[in-house]
Amino acid sequence: SNSEADEMAAALEAELNDFM
């Protein structure tokens, strides 16, 4: 679903923000 895609994108960005 769209909200699941949003959640996954948010989780991915959170992981990357720790690094980049």
Next chain:
Amino acid sequence: TPSSSDVLLTEDAVRRYLIRKPMTTKDLLKKFQTKRTGLSSEQTVNVLAQILKRLNPERKNINDKMHFYLTE
């Protein structure tokens, strides 16, 4: 069992997409949907994060959204 229609979430596949055009995290996630890769949502996020950390792509904002891209 794997078939030729399966999508593989690999560093090479991500690199090829990011060389072709800038993409947001959502764009990338659409390319590697769980129903096509057979991975869970959590696995997808973790694997994609590891790949992006290794590739260390350039970032730029397009329409106020952060996009990743790579040059050859």
